[in-house]
Amino acid sequence: EAGVAQSPRYKIIEKRQSVAFWCNPISGHATLYWYQQILGQGPKLLIQFQNNGVVDDSQLPKDRFSAERLKGVDSTLKIQPAKLEDSAVYLCASSTRLALNNEQFFGPGTRLTVL
Amino acid sequence: AQKVTQAQTEISVVEKEDVTLDCVYETRDTTYYLFWYKQPPSGELVFLIRRNSFDEQNEISGRYSWNFQKSTSSFNFTITASQVVDSAVYFCALSEERNNQGGKLIFGQGTELSVKP
Numbered sequence: 632e633a634g635v636a637q638s639p640r641y642k643i644i645e646k647r648q649s650v651a652f653w654c655n656p657i658s659g660h661a662t663l664y665w666y667q668q669i670l671g672q673g674p675k676l677l678i679q680f681q682n683n684g685v686v687d688d689s690q691l692p693k694d695r696f697s698a699e700r701l702k703g704v705d706s707t708l709k710i711q712p713a714k715l716e717d718s719a720v721y722l723c724a725s726s727t728r729l730a731l732n733n734e735q736f737f738g739p740g741t742r743l744t745v746l
Numbered sequence: 747a748q749k750v751t752q753a754q755t756e757i758s759v760v761e762k763e764d765v766t767l768d769c770v771y772e773t774r775d776t777t778y779y780l781f782w783y784k785q786p787p788s789g790e791l792v793f794l795i796r797r798n799s800f801d802e803q804n805e806i807s808g809r810y811s812w813n814f815q816k817s818t819s820s821f822n823f824t825i826t827a828s829q830v831v832d833s834a835v836y837f838c839a840l841s842e843e844r845n846n847q848g849g850k851l852i853f854g855q856g857t858e859l860s861v862k863p
Contacts, residue, residue, distance in 0.1 A: 634790070664850070673750070673837050673853030674791070687850055720789065726849070731841045732779045732798060733849045737791040 633657065635738035637723050643744045649711040652741045656704070656725030662686075664735060665698055665708050666722040674722055680706065681729055713745045749773065750840050752854035759828055760862050767823045767857045769838030775799075780814065780821045781839040781851065791837065797821065828861045835859070 636655040644650050656663050661682050666674035677696065678688040682703040691698070695714070700706040710717055720742050724735040751770045759765045771780065782794040795805065797814050805812045809826045825832055835858045839851040 662849075671855070673839070673856050674851075675853070676850045679850055687846075722789075722791070724791075729849060731777070731843060731846065731849045732796055734793045734796065735791075735849075735851065736793070737783075740789045742789075 635723055635725055635736055637721075637738040637741055639741055640739065641742050641744075643746065644713055645746050646715055647712040649709065650713055650743060651707055651709045652721050652723075652743075654706045654708070654723030654738060656706075656723070657736055660725035660727055660736070661703070662726045662729055662733070663700055663706050664724040664726075665706070666724065668720040668722055668740070670719070677708070686729065710743075713743075715745050718743055718745045748854070749842075749852045750838055750854035752836075752838055752857050754857045755855070756858045756860070758860045758862065761830060762827050763861075764824060764826050765828050765859065765861075767825075767836050767838075767859065769821045769823065769854060771819050771821065771838070771840050773819075773840060773842050773844075775843045777843040779841040779849075781841070782812065782821075782823050783837045783839060783853075785835040785837060785856070787834070794823075794836075825859075828859075830861050830863055833859060833861045 663680045665677045668674040677691045679686045680700045698708045720740040722740045724737045726733040778799045783791040811824045813822045835856045837856045838854045
C-alpha cells in the first residue's frame, strides 16, 4: 500500500513570495491533516479535512495561509506571502475516519526555507 | 501552558543500555488518548502506540514498553537494550475529547534519542 505522498520535498523562497505544497493521502482515507513543524518543536495542526470539508482550521493563519481539498482526495496548502517565521517542515497526514483514537499516517514532509 | 511536556530534549546512550523517555500531559477531559510517534531522520512520523484514558495497563511490545499512570498524568516510554536503529526523535501526543471532532493531535516538543555503538 502506498503511503502519504508529498511534494516538493524541499523549497527555498524569499520572503513575500508565494509557495504551494501538495499532498496525496493514502487511498481511501477520508481525513487529511496539515501540520507545521518548526525546528526543535513538535508538529502543530494547521487544518483538518473530512473528505472535502474543513473540520478544524482554528490554528491556520488565514491572512496568509489557505488550503483546499476540492475532490476529497489530494490537497494543496498555500502560503501567500511568506514570512521568515514560516520556515518549517509541513507535514501531511491521513487517517481512515474522524475519531479521537485514529492512527494518523504521515508523509515525509516539505521543508520550507524562507530567506 | 503546554498540554504535553517532554522535558528531555536530548538523550544519548550507548547501545544495549535501557532508556526511558518521559511524557507528562495535561487535560480536563475524562476521555482522551495518548500516542507515541517516532520520527527517524527521513522525516516521516511513525505510529508506535495508542492508549485510552480508561486503560492503565502497561504494555510491552518487544523491546518497547509503556507505563501509563493517570495519578501523575504521565505516559512514559522505555526502550530496553537500545540499538543504533532506535536513534530518532520521539514524540508523545494527546487527543482530547473537548473541541476535537476529528482526533487532532497535540504533540510534545519531542526527545531526540541518540544511541551510540
